[in-house]
Amino acid sequence: MRRFVLDEYQTVAFGAGDAALAPLLAGTGLVATTLTVDGRLRLTATSKVGVLQFQAGADAVELRVRPKLPIDRLFWMLGHARDDQGWREEVADLEAVEDFVPALAVAFTAATSRALAPGVLQGYRVAEEALPTLRGRLREADQLRGRLGLAPPLEVRYDDYSVDIPENQVLLAAADQLRRTLGVPARARRGLHRIAQALAEVSRWTPGTAIPETAANRLNARYRPALRLARLVLARHGTEHHAGATRAAGFTFDLNTVYEDWLTAVLRAAVTARHGGTVVAQHPMNLDDTALVDMYPDITWWRHDACAGVVDAKYKRAGGNADLYQMLAYCTALGLAEGHLVYATGAPRREYRLVGSGVRVVTHGLNLAAPLPEVKSQVEAIADRLAAGA
Structure with missing residues (x-):
C-alpha cells in the first residue's frame, strides 16, 4: 500500500514516482496537489483531517491527514457539539491512541461494550x-x-x-462499518466482533437510508455515549466519499465545521446561562435592501426580539483584513456597534475600531489544547465580553 501522511495545513513533497497519483489524491477533496520544479508530488492539507483509502489501478493508496489537536480533544469537541455535557466518559479510553481510525474504533468499542454489559436493551x-x-x-x-x-x-x-429497536440497529450498523475499515486495532476488532454477536437478532441498517432516530429517555441513558459515537461513524463524514473521479472509503472531518459547531454549542450554553436570551446558528440575513446578497453569521445572540451580538468562528486565521471586513458587514446589517471574531489560536484579545463606521471588532483567541476547566473559563470570558458590548 502507498501511504501519504501529513498534518493539517501542512505541505509535504513526496517522490517523483507519485506524480501520477495527483489527480486521484486531489479528487478525494482532502488535499490540494501540485508538482515541484523537479517533478515531485507536493500535497497541501487544508482544514480536513482523517484517513481515506482507495484503489489506483492494482495499487491500494492511503491518504492520512492528522489533526494538530490531540485526538481525545477532537473527539470531545465533536461530542460536545451534539451534547453540551460533553464526552467525559469515552474520551478517557483515547489517551494512548494517536491516530484517527484507531481512536474512533477504540472509543466506540469501549463505549458500546459498557452499554451492552448489563444486557442488550429491549x-x-x-x-x-x-x-x-x-x-x-x-x-x-x-x-x-x-x-x-x-x-x-x-x-x-x-x-x-x-431487541430489534433503533438503538441497537444504530450500534450494529456502526460496528459493521468499523469492521470493514482498515487500520482498526486487533483488540478493537475483536471487541467489534463480540458486539455484532451480541446484536445478532437485530436487523441491519441499509447504507444510504436515514439513520434510525433514537429519542433520549430514561431507559436508553446507558446507551447515549455509544450512540453519539455510532452516529459519527455513520454520518456523512464516515462512510464513502465521492469527490471528482475518486471513490474512497474512510473517515474525514472538516475542522472548520467541527470548530464552528463546537463553539456554537458552548457559547449557547454559556451565554444563555449567564445572560439569558437566545443563541441562533447561521441566522439568514441580507446585506442589501433588494435581498440579493445573502449572509449567514455563524452565531447571533438575541434578546427582546432584537439582535444583541454577533460572533464568527475562525478555526485558522488566514487573513485578518478579510475577517474584519466580513464582521463589519454583519454589524452594519444587524445595526450593531460591536462584533466578535473567535480564533482557535490562543492569541490575546484585541480590539479594532473601524474608521468612519462606528463599529468595534473584538478578536478572541481560544487555546483548545488547554485543560477542560481552562477552556470553559475562556468561553465564559467571551460570553461575558459579548454581553458587555450589547
Whole structure:
C-alpha cells in the first residue's frame, strides 16, 4: 500500500514516482496537489483531517491527514457539539491512541461494550405482519384490499417487545462499518466482533437510508455515549466519499465545521446561562435592501426580539483584513456597534475600531489544547465580553 501522511495545513513533497497519483489524491477533496520544479508530488492539507483509502489501478493508496489537536480533544469537541455535557466518559479510553481510525474504533468499542454489559436493551416496536390468528389490531384496509373474502392469514399490527429497536440497529450498523475499515486495532476488532454477536437478532441498517432516530429517555441513558459515537461513524463524514473521479472509503472531518459547531454549542450554553436570551446558528440575513446578497453569521445572540451580538468562528486565521471586513458587514446589517471574531489560536484579545463606521471588532483567541476547566473559563470570558458590548 502507498501511504501519504501529513498534518493539517501542512505541505509535504513526496517522490517523483507519485506524480501520477495527483489527480486521484486531489479528487478525494482532502488535499490540494501540485508538482515541484523537479517533478515531485507536493500535497497541501487544508482544514480536513482523517484517513481515506482507495484503489489506483492494482495499487491500494492511503491518504492520512492528522489533526494538530490531540485526538481525545477532537473527539470531545465533536461530542460536545451534539451534547453540551460533553464526552467525559469515552474520551478517557483515547489517551494512548494517536491516530484517527484507531481512536474512533477504540472509543466506540469501549463505549458500546459498557452499554451492552448489563444486557442488550429491549423495547417495543410496531410490527405489521400477516398471521394465521389475530394479534394486536386488524389492519382493515390492507385486509380488504389484499385478502377480501379469503381465509387467514390476517393483516395485523401489534407491539412487539424485542431487541430489534433503533438503538441497537444504530450500534450494529456502526460496528459493521468499523469492521470493514482498515487500520482498526486487533483488540478493537475483536471487541467489534463480540458486539455484532451480541446484536445478532437485530436487523441491519441499509447504507444510504436515514439513520434510525433514537429519542433520549430514561431507559436508553446507558446507551447515549455509544450512540453519539455510532452516529459519527455513520454520518456523512464516515462512510464513502465521492469527490471528482475518486471513490474512497474512510473517515474525514472538516475542522472548520467541527470548530464552528463546537463553539456554537458552548457559547449557547454559556451565554444563555449567564445572560439569558437566545443563541441562533447561521441566522439568514441580507446585506442589501433588494435581498440579493445573502449572509449567514455563524452565531447571533438575541434578546427582546432584537439582535444583541454577533460572533464568527475562525478555526485558522488566514487573513485578518478579510475577517474584519466580513464582521463589519454583519454589524452594519444587524445595526450593531460591536462584533466578535473567535480564533482557535490562543492569541490575546484585541480590539479594532473601524474608521468612519462606528463599529468595534473584538478578536478572541481560544487555546483548545488547554485543560477542560481552562477552556470553559475562556468561553465564559467571551460570553461575558459579548454581553458587555450589547
